[in-house]
Amino acid sequence: QITLKESGPTVVKPTQTLTLTCTFSGFSVSAVGEAVGWIRQPPGKALEWLAILYWDDDKRYRPSLKSRLTIAKAASQNQVVLVMANVDPLDTATYYCAHKGPQVVLFDSWGQGALVSVSS
Amino acid sequence: QSVLTQPPSASGTPGQRVSISCSGSNSNIGSNYVYWYQQLPGTAPKLLIYSNDQRPSGVSDRFSGSKSGTSASLAISGLRSEDEADYYCAAWDDSLSTVLFGGGTKLTVL
Numbered sequence: 001q002i003t004l005k006e007s008g009p010t011v012v013k014p015t016q017t018l019t020l021t022c023t024f025s026g027f028s029v030s031a032v033g034e035a036v037g038w039i040r041q042p043p044g045k046a047l048e049w050l051a052i053l054y055w056d057d058d059k060r061y062r063p064s065l066k067s068r069l070t071i072a073k074a075a076s077q078n079q080v081v082l083v084m085a086n087v088d089p090l091d092t093a094t095y096y097c098a099h100k101g102p103q104v105v106l107f108d109s110w111g112q113g114a115l116v117s118v119s120s
Numbered sequence: 121q122s123v124l125t126q127p128p129s130a131s132g133t134p135g136q137r138v139s140i141s142c143s144g145s146n147s148n149i150g151s152n153y154v155y156w157y158q159q160l161p162g163t164a165p166k167l168l169i170y171s172n173d174q175r176p177s178g179v180s181d182r183f184s185g186s187k188s189g190t191s192a193s194l195a196i197s198g199l200r201s202e203d204e205a206d207y208y209c210a211a212w213d214d215s216l217s218t219v220l221f222g223g224g225t226k227l228t229v230l
Contacts, residue, residue: 037219039165039219039221046208046221046222046223046224047157047159047165047208047210047221047224048221049210049218049219049220049221052219060217060218062218063216063217063218096164096165104155104170104171105152105153105155105170105171105212106153106155106170106210106211106212106219107155107167108167108170108176109167110164110165110166111164112163112164113164
């Protein structure tokens with residue numbers, strides 16, 4: 001059974017750096033075909049894909065946010081980190097991490113989400 | 121504004137069949153698989169349909185997906201009150217090198 005859980009600060013000040021951690025079980029992000037992605041959802045709005053990290057360390061980012069985002073494997077084998085620099089109140093959202101398995105192209109399991117507010 | 125276009129709302133009465141459309145272009149739906157997600161109020165999205173028309177284990181066969189050209193549809197038959205949720209389509213876009221989500225459709229069961 002695959003599970004994922006997001007963790008990080010609930011409030012971040014504008015211009016600061018946001019670091020979110022996805023802790024997962026039931027798969028290895030180093031196994032062929034596996035990947036972990038991040039998606040966010042501003043309050044009352046649609047889902048917005050941010051980044052994805054593949055098993056071979058290939059990384060893809062949302063073009064409009066590429067300069068501010070970094071996705072990486074953490075020191076722990078079952079964690080992936082998303083770093084967002086220079087946050088703005090418009091970055092206030094629920095942030096989800098999600099799993100992509102070898103049999104699918106997009107996400108088949110999601111974490112419960114973590115609400116992050118950007119406010120001074 | 122999403123590149124994958126969905127109607128903002130849909131509705132139906134219990135027992136009815138409802139369809140939700142998702143319109144894209146050659147670089148996304150036209151050349152890649154479409155996925156559908158259900159998001160119940162206050163919860164994380166759940167995969168309903170993958171690879172255009174495949175249901176994950178545990179998803180009711182009342183849900184079905186289809187794709188034709190640059191458009192896709194999600195159909196829900198035998199509508200139930202617990203189907204009231206937001207539904208999102210998604211696909212990879214080759215030109216933008218990004219995952220695209222539709223704007224979401226809020227389904228109301230009358």
